[in-house]
Amino acid sequence: xxxxxxxxxxxxxxxxxxxxxxxxxxxxxxxxxxxxxxxxxxxxxxxxxxxxxxxxxxxxxxxxxxxxxxxxxxxxxxxxxxxxxxxxxxxxxxxxxxxxxxxxxxxxxxxxxxxxxxxxxxxxxxxxxxxxxxxxxxxxxxxxxxxxxxxxxxxxxxxxxxxxxxxxxxxxxxxxxxxxxxxxxxxxxxxxxxxxxxxxxxxxxxxxxxxxxxxxxxxxxxxxxxxxxxxxxxxxxxxxxxxxxxxxxxxxxxxxxxxxxxxxxxxxxxxxxxxxxxxxxxxxxxxxxxxxxxxxxxxxxxxxxxxxxxxxxxxxxxxxxxxxxxxxxxxxxxxxxxxxxxxxxxxxxxxxxxxxxxxxxxxxxxxxxxxxxxxxxxxxxxxxxxxxxxxxxxxxxxxxxxxxxxxxxxxxxxxxxxxxxxxxxxxxxxxxxxxxxxxxxxxxxxxxxxxxxxxxxxxxxxxxxxxxxxxxxxxxxxxxxxxxxxxxxxxxxxxxxxxxxxxxxxxxxxxx
Numbered sequence: 001x002x003x004x005x006x007x008x009x010x011x012x013x014x015x016x017x018x019x020x021x022x023x024x025x026x027x028x029x030x031x032x033x034x035x036x037x038x039x040x041x042x043x044x045x046x047x048x049x050x051x052x053x054x055x056x057x058x059x060x061x062x063x064x065x066x067x068x069x070x071x072x073x074x075x076x077x078x079x080x081x082x083x084x085x086x087x088x089x090x091x092x093x094x095x096x097x098x099x100x101x102x103x104x105x106x107x108x109x110x111x112x113x114x115x116x117x118x119x120x121x122x123x124x125x126x127x128x129x130x131x132x133x134x135x136x137x138x139x140x141x142x143x144x145x146x147x148x149x150x151x152x153x154x155x156x157x158x159x160x161x162x163x164x165x166x167x168x169x170x171x172x173x174x175x176x177x178x179x180x181x182x183x184x185x186x187x188x189x190x191x192x193x194x195x196x197x198x199x200x201x202x203x204x205x206x207x208x209x210x211x212x213x214x215x216x217x218x219x220x221x222x223x224x225x226x227x228x229x230x231x232x233x234x235x236x237x238x239x240x241x242x243x244x245x246x247x248x249x250x251x252x253x254x255x256x257x258x259x260x261x262x263x264x265x266x267x268x269x270x271x272x273x274x275x276x277x278x279x280x281x282x283x284x285x286x287x288x289x290x291x292x293x294x295x296x297x298x299x300x301x302x303x304x305x306x307x308x309x310x311x312x313x314x315x316x317x318x319x320x321x322x323x324x325x326x327x328x329x330x331x332x333x334x335x336x337x338x339x340x341x342x343x344x345x346x347x348x349x350x351x352x353x354x355x356x357x358x359x360x361x362x363x364x365x366x367x368x369x370x371x372x373x374x375x376x377x378x379x380x381x382x383x384x385x386x387x388x389x390x391x392x393x394x395x396x397x398x399x400x401x402x403x404x405x406x407x408x409x410x411x412x413x414x415x416x417x418x419x420x421x422x423x424x425x426x427x428x429x430x431x432x433x434x435x436x437x438x439x440x441x442x443x444x445x446x447x448x449x450x451x452x453x454x455x456x457x458x459x460x461x462x463x464x465x466x467x468x469x470x471x472x473x474x475x476x477x478x479x480x481x482x483x484x485x486x487x488x489x490x491x492x493x494x495x496x497x498x499x500x501x502x503x504x505x506x507x508x509x510x511x512x
Contacts, residue, residue: 014160014292021166022284028170030277032177037273038338039184040193041266046344047125048190050262053269054122054255055138055194057248058114062139064240065103065110066146068379069096069230070154075377076229077158078295086218089155091226097151098225104147111139123261130191137194141201149205152212160292168207176200231379242390245397246416250409253401263345268406270335271352275360278327282364286316290371297376306433311504313368314443314490314497320364321447321486326478328357329458333465333474355410359417361451365444366421369428376432385423389416446493447486454485 041049073096080088115135119128156164179196213219251272254265289312296305331353339347373382393416400408429436458478465471490498 014163016288017163018160018166019284019288021163021170022288023281025166025170025173026277026280026284028174029177030273030280032174032181034273034277034338036177036180036184036193037270039181041270041339041342043184044190044193046263046266046342048262050255050264050266050269051122051124051126051131051134052194053272054118054251054262054265055135057251058118058135059111059138059142060248061244061252062107062110062114063142064244065107066240068240069099069103070150070157071374072230072379073151073154074157075375076231077154081158082295082299086220087223088226088229090218090220090223092229093151093155093219094221094223095225095227095230096154097221099227100146100150104143107146108139108143111143112136115139118256121256123256126262133191134194137191137198141198141205144202145205149209152209155212155216156208160295162288164211165208168211169204172200172204172207175203242386242393242416242420245390245393246413249397250401250406250413253397253409254406257401264406267345267347267349268352270339270347271331271349271356274327274331274334275356278323279360279364282316282319282323283367285319286364286367287371290375293372293375302433306436307500309368309372309433310436310439310443311497311501313440314494315501316364316368317444317447318486318490320361321451322479322482324357324361324364325451325454325458325482326475327360328353328455329461329463329478330465330471330475331357333463334471337465337468337471351407352410355407355414359410359414362414362417362421366424369424372428372432373424378432381427382424385420385427389420389423392416392419443494443497446489450485450489454482 037049040052073092076092077089079085080092115132118135119131122131124131153165156162176197176199179200180193183192183196251265251268254268255262257264293305293309293312296308332348332350335347335353370382393412396412396415397409400412402408404411425440426437429440463474465474487498
């Protein structure tokens with residue numbers, strides 16, 4: 001019994017490291033990214049910012065080539081890493097490296113083709129050679145990462161050392177943003193921004209690979225590959241396709257659309273950058289324990305795992321409540337402040353803000369269930385859900401985008417998010433953990449009702465956000481107030497769950 005508690009405490013501690021490092025990475029990347037984007041829009045205009053954002057989404061689309069091999073390799077490594085079976089670990093890594101060498105070559109080739117095609121169809125005032133060069137400088141570091149560094153990241157993830165990746169990435173990403181800001185201030189040409197970003201991305205891959213090779217002396221990448229141990233990649237691909245359509249299609253559609261173009265893509269990207277940062281903060285909390293659940297599923301039965309998962313899921317719900325109710329109140333004042341003096345296109349749009357906050361709330365709600373399905377190796381179940389949702393999403397986006405433009409696309413994404421949330425949480429709480437749907441409803445409904453009441457109440461509260469200092473002050477006040485509301489709701493309706501979470505946190509702090 002004491003051994004099990006010690007193992008669980010170790011997993012808690014590692015999850016905490018992963019969460020804190022991911023939180024720090026999100027803050028550095030998000031805040032510096034927002035600052036550098038402001039400089040880009042101010043000095044170079046919305047057209048260039050829209051081009052940059054669209055190039056990033058083109059790379060995300062091309063990453064479908066990865067085909068879910070990273071996740072499948074992670075799952076394959078859980079058992080041999082736990083047992084220190086170095087021969088099997090090396091065999092899986094050799095198979096992973098061979099696969100990613102192929103993916104890297106194909107990714108680069110398709111990236112070149114995509115750059116040429118995109119330059120011909122994009123609705124932008126920038127020159128075609130410039131558009132090609134910007135897109136290529138976005139493609140190259142990702143191709144290098146796939147070819148060279150991905151297998152080392154896979155090993156770190158299987159060892160539950162994502163915090164190493166996060167810390168290295170925090171340094172290189174921050175360095176890139178700071179270098180870009182300095183270069184823009186000193187009057188650099190536009191292409192320098194993307195070149196600096198590319199350089200620091202390449203450095204990131206090299207640093208991560210070097211760290212892993214130095215710290216894992218057992219690595220032997222010359223043995224026979226064990227491709228037979230890596231299964232489910234075709235099923236995981238369906239998840240990636242849906243994710244790409246979900247996250248990348250809107251901005252690409254806007255960039256090539258005659259009614260949108262890179263200018264409207266820039267508007268979408270500004271709102272999206274805010275929500276991406278908030279969702280990244282939530283991912284830092286929600287994603288951190290997922291690999292621990294993978295190991296627990298390999299070692300224990302579902303009865304052992306359920307109470308731990310229930311607490312983990314409720315922590316996620318509380319974090320979603322606090323951050324997204326705060327975001328709903330502050331996103332428009334932030335955009336108004338952020339784009340002050342930029343007149344080439346109107347950025348402030350209440351309906352875009354509402355739809356994106358609603359979608360983000362629903363999207364984050366089912367992430368714990370989605371992680372558990374994947375960590376349990378139920379890739380086919382997830383594939384079936386993703387394929388259904390992807391088909392519905394594409395049809396709704398084509399219809400909504402052509403009829404209502406950006407609002408139609410955002411509405412389609414919201415409907416798809418709701419459907420996927422119902423499917424994934426339903427499967428976990430009805431089939432994987434039988435008969436737990438009532439407990440899910442009991443945990444989420446009070447927070448949902450309280451969230452609606454808080455958002456409607458705070459909407460009528462006047463806040464004069466005239467500087468970033470006042471914005472941050474209001475943000476701190478709202479986070480504290482909304483946290484207090486979440487605690488009160490938990491005491492009234494889910495006291496036992498809250499007490500168990502507090503005990504777990506207390507035990508972790510005492511141990512450390």
